[in-house]
Amino acid sequence: MNMKAVYLIKPGVISIEDVPVPEIREDTDVLVRIKSVGICGSDIHYFLKGRIGNNVVTEKIILGHESAGDVVAVGNSVTSVKKGQKVAIEPGITCGKCEHCLKGMPNLCPDVKFFGTPPVDGALREYVVMPEKNLIPLSEGLGYDEGVLSEPLAIGIHGIKLSSFSLGDEVAIIGAGPIGLSILFTVKMGGAKRVFISDLIPARLEMAKKLGADRVVLAGKEDIVEVVRKETGGRGVDIGCEAVGKIETFKQASEVARIGGETVIYGIPDDDRIEFDAHNIRRKQLRITNVRRSAGVTQLALDLMKQKKLPFSSTVTHKFPLKKVEEALKIVSEYRGGVIKAIITL
Numbered sequence: 001m002n003m004k005a006v007y008l009i010k011p012g013v014i015s016i017e018d019v020p021v022p023e024i025r026e027d028t029d030v031l032v033r034i035k036s037v038g039i040c041g042s043d044i045h046y047f048l049k050g051r052i053g054n055n056v057v058t059e060k061i062i063l064g065h066e067s068a069g070d071v072v073a074v075g076n077s078v079t080s081v082k083k084g085q086k087v088a089i090e091p092g093i094t095c096g097k098c099e100h101c102l103k104g105m106p107n108l109c110p111d112v113k114f115f116g117t118p119p120v121d122g123a124l125r126e127y128v129v130m131p132e133k134n135l136i137p138l139s140e141g142l143g144y145d146e147g148v149l150s151e152p153l154a155i156g157i158h159g160i161k162l163s164s165f166s167l168g169d170e171v172a173i174i175g176a177g178p179i180g181l182s183i184l185f186t187v188k189m190g191g192a193k194r195v196f197i198s199d200l201i202p203a204r205l206e207m208a209k210k211l212g213a214d215r216v217v218l219a220g221k222e223d224i225v226e227v228v229r230k231e232t233g234g235r236g237v238d239i240g241c242e243a244v245g246k247i248e249t250f251k252q253a254s255e256v257a258r259i260g261g262e263t264v265i266y267g268i269p270d271d272d273r274i275e276f277d278a279h280n281i282r283r284k285q286l287r288i289t290n291v292r293r294s295a296g297v298t299q300l301a302l303d304l305m306k307q308k309k310l311p312f313s314s315t316v317t318h319k320f321p322l323k324k325v326e327e328a329l330k331i332v333s334e335y336r337g338g339v340i341k342a343i344i345t346l
Contacts, residue, residue, distance in 0.1 A: 001020070001021045002018045002019060002020055002021065003018070003019060003020075003021045003125060003126035003127050004016055004017070004018065004125065004126050004322060004346075005017055005018075005019045005062050005121075005124065005125035005126070006062060006063065006064070006124035006125065006322065006325050006344075007060040007061065007062055008046060008047060008050075008057060008060060008061050008062075008063050009060050010050060010057070010060075011046075011047065011048060011049055011050040011057075012047065012048065014047075014325060014326040014329065015060070016322065016323065016325070019125070021126070021127045022127060022128065022129040023129065024073060024074075024075050024129055025129070026075055026131070027075040027076045027077035027078070028075050028077050028078060028131050028132045028133070029074075029075040029078075029129050029130070029131060029132070030071055030073070030074050030075065030078055030081060030129065030130055030131070030132055030135055031071070031072045031073040031074075031127060031128075031129050032069045032070065032071055032072060032087060032089065032127065032128050032129075032130060032135070033069050033070045033071075033072050033126065033127055033346075034067055034068075034069040034123055034124075034125060034126055034127065034128060034346050035068060035069045035070060035144045035345065035346055036067065036068050036069070036144035036145065036147065036148050036343050036344070036345055036346070037064040037066060037067045037123045037124050037148065037343065037344045037346070038064075038066030038067070038148040038149070038151070038152070038178075038341060038342070038343050038344075039064075039066075039328055039329060039332050039341075039342045039343070039344065040064075040065065040066055040151075040152065040178070041177070041178075041179070041245075041268060042065075042116070042117075042268065043063045043064060043065075043116060043329065044329065044332055044333045045268065045270075046061075046063060046116070046118075047063070047329045047333060048333055049270075052117075052268060053272065055117055055118050056118060057118050058118065058119075059119070061116070061118055061119065061120075061121060061122070062116065062121035062122045062123075062124050062125055063116045063122050063124050064115065064116050064122040064123040064124035064344070065091035065114065065115035065116045065117075065122050065123055065151065066091070066123070066148045066149075066151040066152060067088075067089045067091070067115070067123035067128075067147070067148060067151075068086065068087065068088045068089060068138065068144040068145075068146075068147025068148050068150075069086075069087065069089070069128075069144070069147075069346075070084065070085070070086055070087070071083050071084060071085045071086075071087060071135070072127070074132075075132070077132075078132045079132075080132055080135070080137070081132065081135050081137055085137055085138075086137070086138040086142075086143070086144070086147065087135040087136060087137055087138060087147065088135070088136045088138060088146075088147035088148075088150045088151070088298060088302065089115075089123065089128070089130060089134060089135060089136075089147075090133075090134040090135070090136065090151075090298055091114055091115035091116070091122070091123070091134075091151065092106065092107065092109070092112045092113070092114045092115075092134075092293065093112065093113040093114075093130070093131060093134060094106040094109040094111070094112050095109055095111040095112075096133075098110065098111065104295065104296065105295055106295055106296070107158070107292050107293040107294060107295040108292060108295075114293075124322075124325065124344060126346055136150070136298050136299055136302065138302070139302070139306065141306055142302060142305065142306055144345075145313050145316050145343065146302060146305050146306075146313055147302075148316075148341075148343055149301075149305065149312060149313060149315065149316065149341065150298050150301040150302050150305070151294075151298070152178045152179055152182050152341075153182045153185065153186070153301040153304070153305065153312065154294035154297045154298045154300075154301045155179060155182060155266065155291065155293060155294045156179060156181075156182025156183040156184075156185065156186045156266075157182070157186050157294065157297045157300060157301055157304075158291060158293070158294035158295055158297050159183065159241070159264050159266055159289070159291035160183065160186045160187060160190065160264070161297065162264070162289050162291065163239055163262055163264050163289055164238075164239070164262055164287065165187060165190065165192075165238070165239055167190065167191040168191065168192075168193045169187070169192055169193060169237075169238040169239060170192065170193050170194045170195070170196075170232065170237040170238050170239075171183075171187045171192050171194075171195045171196070171237055171238065171239045171240075171241065172195075172196040172197070172198075172224060172228050172237045172239075172240045172241070172253075172256040172257075173195065173196070173197040173198070173240075173241045173243060174197075174198055174224065174240070174241065174242050174243060174244055174249045174252050174253050174256075175197075175198070175199060175242070175243035175244035175249065175267065176197050176198070176199035176201070176204035176205055176207065176208045176216075176243075177199070177204065177243065177244075177340065178315060178340060178341050179243040179266050179267075180197060180199070180204075180208075180241070180243035180244075180266075181204075181207060181208060181211055181312075181315050181340070182312075183241050183243060183264075183266070184197055184208055184211050184212065184213055185211050185212075185304070185310055185312050186304075188211065188212040188213075188310060189304055189307075189309065189310065194214045194215070194237075195212070195213050195214050195215070196213070196214065196215045196216075196217060196224060196227065196228055196231075196237065196256070197213045197215075197216055197217065198216070198217035198218070198219045198222075198224040198252075199216075199217075199218070199219060200218070200219045200220055201335060201338070202218060203317075203338035203340070204338075204340055205217075205218060207314070207315060207340055210310075210311055210314060211310050211311070211312065211315075212310055215227065215231065224252060224256060225252055225255045225256055228256040229256075232258075235258050236256055236257050236258035236259070236261060237256055237257060237258060237261065238257070238258060238261050238262065239257065239261060239262045239263070239264060240252070240253040240254060240255075240256040240257040240261070240262070240263045240264070241253060241263075241264045241266060242263065242264070242265050242266060242267050243266045243267050244267045245267030245268045245269045245270065246267070246269070246270075247269070247271070247274060247275050249267065250265065250267070250269070250274045250275060250276060251275060251276060251277060253265070254276050254277065254280060254281050254284075254286055254288070255277070255280060257284065257286055258284070259283075259284045259285070260284065260285055260286075261284065261286060261287070262286065262287040262288070262289060263281075263286055263287070263288050263289070264289045264291060265288065265289065265290045265291060266291045276288075315340050315341045316340075316341045316342075316343055317337075317338060317339055317340045317341060317342070318331065318337065318339050318341075318342040318343070319342070319343050319344075319345055320342065320343070320344055320345070321344070321345060322344055322345070322346050325344050328342050328344060
């Protein structure tokens with residue numbers, strides 16, 4: 001039996017191919033029929049440049065790691081999911097034995113096999129086999145969209161959990177794409193006093209308003225550093241979050257933070273180096289926190305979306321069938337049509 005799979009052949013070149021459906025080989029394996037796959041910024045990096053840092057595409061690979069689907073078959077030892085159940089998929093298969101896994105930091109596992117990261121094939125295919133531990137059942141009221149969104153939202157949650165954020169804090173977020181909006185959703189649900197957010201795209205700032213942003217800043221017309229300084233009386237915010245990956249936005253995220261505050265870095269830069277003003281971060285005794293994927297908070301992400309206090313699922317703005325995946329990648333990479341989160345439906 002064959003299935004359709006989307007391969008990145010080389011930067012900018014996509015091929016949809018027929019390949020065999022994977023088989024259950026271990027008692028803890030589960031066969032999942034993929035129904036939805038989100039396009040992430042990392043997919044765009046690979047599509048445009050063929051690399052992220054030292055992760056380089058050297059042979060064709062299936063992209064995609066934000067995914068949800070239906071359980072089709074289960075191994076003999078599987079108990080947590082059953083045939084016909086909707087599930088979200090945790091895309092990182094970790095060893096479970098290293099010091100990082102044992103300390104509750106599986107996102108740092110050096111032996112992780114992460115969907116869509118060379119040389120591991122991702123979710124842009126009709127079927128996948130995953131270990132039982134990587135599947136999170138979608139409860140009543142949650143659909144495939146929420147399953148897909150649980151992955152980027154979990155990243156937003158994880159970074160804030162790593163930070164010193166507490167009830168009543170003020171936060172500034174540089175970038176209102178899917179990760180920036182995930183951060184916004186997280187801190188608003190967590191009781192932030194005031195949240196500033198900036199972006200170059202007006203449609204993204206409109207979405208940020210829907211998710212509770214207190215002050216939106218259209219980059220290019222206003223400078224978020226100046227806005228924050230003016231509207232906080234020169235104090236700055238407790239936490240500045242970077243969710244773009246550009247040299248200037250890393251600097252902005254440190255400049256908006258108050259003395260004794262914190263900068264949280266989510267963005268993936270195009271270059272191998274980023275810059276801060278050394279004297280600025282030294283004089284402030286600024287804490288800088290880096291975020292690597294997520295760790296054990298996917299269920300929390302789903303639970304928060306289910307509360308529907310804020311319409312996070314509305315961040316899905318575009319849907320494409322599998323045959324139009326190349327068009328989808330181009331639209332997302334070019335920020336066309338007010339796109340925020342694009343999903344491929346299978």
